[in-house]
Amino acid sequence: MKVAIPVWENRISPVFDTTAHILQAEIIDKMLAKKEMLSLESLTIYQRIELLDNLGIDIFICGGITRPLLDSIRNKNIKTIPYVCGNVDKILSALCDGEDIKSLFSMPGNSNKEDG
Amino acid sequence: MPRDYQKKVDRYSKIILDNITEGVFTIDKGKRITTFNTAAEKITGISREDAIGQACYNVFRSNICETDCVLYKTMETGEPVTSKTIYILNSSGEQIPVSISTASLRGEKGHIIGAVEIMRDLSLESKLRKELEKKYTFSDIISKNRNMKLIFDILPQVAQSGSMVLIEGESGTGKELFARVIHDLSKRKNKKLIAVNCGALPDTLLESELFGYKAGAFTDAKRDKKGRFAQAEGGTILLDEIGDISPAFQVRLLRFLQDKEYEPLGSTETIKADVRVIAATNKNVSQLVEEGKFRQDLYYRINIIKITIPPLRERPEDIPYLVKHFRKKHNHILGKNVEGTSPKVLEVLMQYNFPGNVRELENIIERALVLCPGKVIELENLPPDLIISKNIATPVKIEDESVKDLEKRTILDALEKNNWNRLAAAAKLGIHKTTLFRKIKQLGITLPAIDGRSKNTV
Incomplete structure (x- = not known):
């Protein structure tokens, strides 16, 4: 399972639209098998969508994200969990353990929302 | 100060804070939110209970949080920031333009203990400016519809391509909005988009409007006048109601689209134009071609990329x-x-x-x-x-699969009623027999061995 998480100071970036880095990780048999940091600097939002698509990402976990961008990523059939915050290592560990990311790491004000 | 009096002062401070129209919040040195007023709740869509104690970047979600945090700078330098315009994301993922000002908060001994930020919602100004300047972005097109989403997916590539675009859609579907978004996503975005309603003008006026004229070209032409193509130089021109232009003007337009050159009325000078052309219409242009009302060669020229906006x-x-x-x-x-x-x-x-x-x-x-x-x-x-409108009807929402099923059922029905005679069934359906054979193949209809012409039909 390939996972992508926009990262800032080892936390989930508050806004994916403007973030500079993304962590690409691979989870095999509930274990973290690979981690790689990619630069998003100077990429437009459309190039960001293309990148996620080309990387073959299965799950995309992010913090704040504008609605059209969220819809476009979901249109690429990438499972997206938006409005998540917290330490990236803890989130990856929870994902390996099959825990509910939304309920554990929801951004303030988004825990009860459909996309939160 | 007596304790009761202090409590009263605190209560009043809170009342004042909650009754001002600007959003106000404070943070401590660890960037945790310590105060969050009612206006801040309204602007961010996040309640005070949810915000207090949280890291400000997870609540504020702005385009400057990662790279240029003004609250951090204010705490580091003690210098205030005034009226900086930024974007934040509210809890629904909507971009809200806000103007922010910051100041440091100092404790009793003069040390910086945090910072305060005041934010003003600029949505109203931004919306009015958009209306005035007709500047729209991708996020201004609102739709959850599958067919609209397919258009959204190709729009950036269409915009970047620079090719001619034909936008078809009924009146009021937002053809001009789509044209503006294509222009704003293209490399020509810093130049003008000029919209011309071709249906509203007679041929001669349309020609002078688009190509301009020289002084003396006709009785009232006292001075040279630049045409719309010249005004849109380097940018985009939207030819709206393209389906309504006369056959004579179709020839003129075709010549322009082939050579990208034109002569203003009364001029002998040929001008080379660098303009992207987007055409829009509320008519079905291919049908107009079939009816002989629109030139086929012009249709091929404008129909490089066609976007059909579904009606509401x-x-x-x-x-x-x-x-x-x-x-x-x-x-x-x-x-x-x-x-x-x-x-x-x-x-x-x-x-x-x-x-x-x-x-x-x-x-x-x-x-x-x-x-x-x-x-x-x-x-x-x-x-x-x-x-009480007669237009109120049961909403018709037929998915592609349902349409296919309906077609299949209708064809099978017609065949059965005509003893599986294909020719008779085609006549009954009002279609040519080759169309029927194509549909049978397309829809995967399995026919019995009998064909209706046999005497052994059941």
Whole structure:
């Protein structure tokens, strides 16, 4: 399972639209098998969508994200969990353990929302 | 100060903070939110209970949090920041333009213990500016419809390609909005987009409007006048109502599109144009070609990329979102504070056919807001003829699969009724026998061995 998480100071970036880095990780048999940091600097939002698509990402976990961008990523059939915050290592560990990311790491004000 | 008096002062401070229109929040040195007033709750869509104690970047979600945090700078330097315009994301993922100012907070000994930020919602100014400047972005097109999403997916590539685009759609579907978004996403975005309604002008006027004229070209031409193509140089021109231009002007336009050159009326000089052309129409141009009303060669020239915008009645799922969008927009413009729409109103709107499409829906909502005395749009705020309209019909939402099933059933029915005689069934269906054979193959219809011509038919 390939996972992508926009990262800032080892936390989930508050806004994916403007973030500079993304962590690409691979989870095999509930274990973290690979981690790689990619630069998003100077990429437009459309190039960001293309990148996620080309990387073959299965799950995309992010913090704040504008609605059209969220819809476009979901249109690429990438499972997206938006409005998540917290330490990236803890989130990856929870994902390996099959825990509910939304309920554990929801951004303030988004825990009860459909996309939160 | 006596303790009771201190409590009273604190209570008043909180009342004052919650009654000002600007959002105010404070953070400690660890960037945790310590105060969050009512206006801040309204702007961010996040309650005080949810915000207090949280890291400010997870609540504020701005475009500068990662790279240029002004609160951090203020705490580091002690210097205030005034009236900086930024974008934040509210809890629904909507971009809100805000103007922010910051100041450091100092403790009793003069040390910096945190910072305060004051933010003003600029949505109203931004919306009005967009209306005035007609500057729209991708996020201004509101739709959850599958076919619209397919258009959204190709729009950036279409914009970047620089190719000619034909936008087809009924009146009021937002053809000009799509043209503006294509222009704004293209490399020509810093130049002008000029829109010309070709249907509104007779040939001679249209020619001088588009290509310009020299002084003396005709009686009233006292001075040289630049045409719309010259005004759009380096940018984009939208030729709206392209299906309405005369055969004579079609020839003129074709020549321009082939060579990208033109001569203003009365001029002998040929001008080379660098303009992207987007054509729009509420007519079916291919049908006009079949009817001989539109030149085929011109159609091929303009139909490099065709975008067909579905009418509103084919995407009723968008109506609640559009209603919300127009309610907010006209609340701002009219200075009202209508907070919602009653389910009955939505029910009526979802069943209406909207011959005037999105434009008609916007007019209905604007009218409803003008007449709405309370906080919620009610049935009595809708135009009476809408409620008793003949246009109200059961919403027709046929998915592709259903259409195929319907076709399959109709063909099988016709074949069965005609003893599986293909020719008779085709005649019954009013289609040519080759069309019927193609459809049978396309839809995967399995036919019995008998064909209706055999004497052994059942």
